Amino acid sequence: MYASAWLKHHYPEAFTCALLANQPMGFYSPLTLIADAKRHGVTVLPADVNHSSPQPTLEPCPGRSGEAAARPAIRLGLAAVRGLGPDQAETIASHQPYRDLEDFARRTALPAPVLEALATAGAFASLGVTRRQALWSAGLLARTSDAMLPGTAPALTAPAGLPEMTAIEETIADLWATGASATTHPVQHARPHLVRCGAMTCADFKHGATPGTMVAVGGLVTHRQRPPTAGGVLFISLEDETGLVNIICQPHVWERQRRIALGNAGLLVHGTAERRDGAINLVATRLTPLTLAPGTRSRDFR
Structure with missing residues (x-):
């Protein structure tokens, strides 16, 4: 008990990351663990197809300088996304980085429900698309394969003016897709x-x-x-x-x-x-x- 308290006080990022990587366990859910970590100054970043490993990891915290730069951020893992098994999460991580949605779909060959869950979780943010844009394209992306010529995937561009999710909708999407939220409680x-x-x-x-x-x-x-x-x-x-x-x-x-x-x-x-x-x-x-x-x-x- 003393050792755990010491680790939580001096290394809250590593302590929380280890707990999240070993779920389900203990008394508290990932949502509660993340909320507690954030209240103690820990930065938590959402799962992302270009930056996440299968399990939560530590990475340099963006936007920090000086002594604060020594404190890492927690990057949530891909395996927490609904319907994404360990092997699929490993496949995504092993093929990083991805240029765009079409490149991701070609090289991972994931089914539509998994692509939709990743889109709902905001895991395509590093590819420059919003959640709604990625959801719009998910069904067509699932039909993309290496047998098709690059750039020939049909109608992957979402309609202009497609509204972005509100903050409430994003929280609901996070909870549905991963059971937790890196942004809001x-x-x-x-x-x-x-x-x-x-x-x-x-x-x-x-x-x-x-x-x-x-x-x-x-x-x-x-x-x-x-x-x-x-x-x-x-x-x-x-x-x-x-x-x-x-x-x-x-x-x-x-x-x-x-x-x-x-x-x-x-x-x-x-x-x-x-x-x-x-x-x-x-x-x-x-x-x-x-x-x-x-x-x-x-x-x-x-």
């Missing part, structure tokens, strides 16, 4: 709504909530635990872009709001701040569904 898009509801961020709650006061916190459910020794109490871990908060649902709240507690990826929780043994928790009195990007899943009752 899903709760960031719900922050304006949470502010209108009077909800605190997880960080503000942990550092500024007064014990005994009524507060609200909203976020993504990362875990649900109901230990047999807890007397019917449900423990929920709630995460937003600033951190995590422990939620305690007493048996009467759990029984009354079981469906909401179990059936929603995001929750807005009203309750009372409680500080015990140096930790602050939120004792829930009311749970409300919070709509977040689809594709986010909690790790329950493990």
Whole structure:
């Protein structure tokens, strides 16, 4: 435990990269690990067909100078992309670099669903195409082979004026394609709504909530635990872009709001701040569904 804490403090990039490279494992999902790393100053770069290996790696961080340049960035791996097996990820990495979409399709011979997943994940960004442009071309790309003359692939150019994905759409695309996002946390898009509801961020709650006061916190459910020794109490871990908060649902709240507690990826929780043994928790009195990007899943009752 001490060795892990020392590595996380002094080498957070290498520590997080190793955890991501050995998924699934442990208590936390890749989304949570990436969000925590970014809160500690780590730069995380998305998977890319010209820069990624099959597994996450460390690489020089773009745009840094001086002492900061010594800290690497984490580049997410290709194997995390939906439907992309280890052998296919290795094939992509072994043929790098690629000139354009047609060159990539010729030399990898990947099927349309895999090309669409790579496009959705934004993995063709280094080829100068947006996600929508790459998605437009994915089906035709799958029919491209070495038997065709270079430059004869049909209609690979997307229509002019094809709108780019919004920030929310990109987060949804990341979660669908890879289960995580290197750019934004899903709760960031719900922050304006949470502010209108009077909800605190997880960080503000942990550092500024007064014990005994009524507060609200909203976020993504990362875990649900109901230990047999807890007397019917449900423990929920709630995460937003600033951190995590422990939620305690007493048996009467759990029984009354079981469906909401179990059936929603995001929750807005009203309750009372409680500080015990140096930790602050939120004792829930009311749970409300919070709509977040689809594709986010909690790790329950493990």
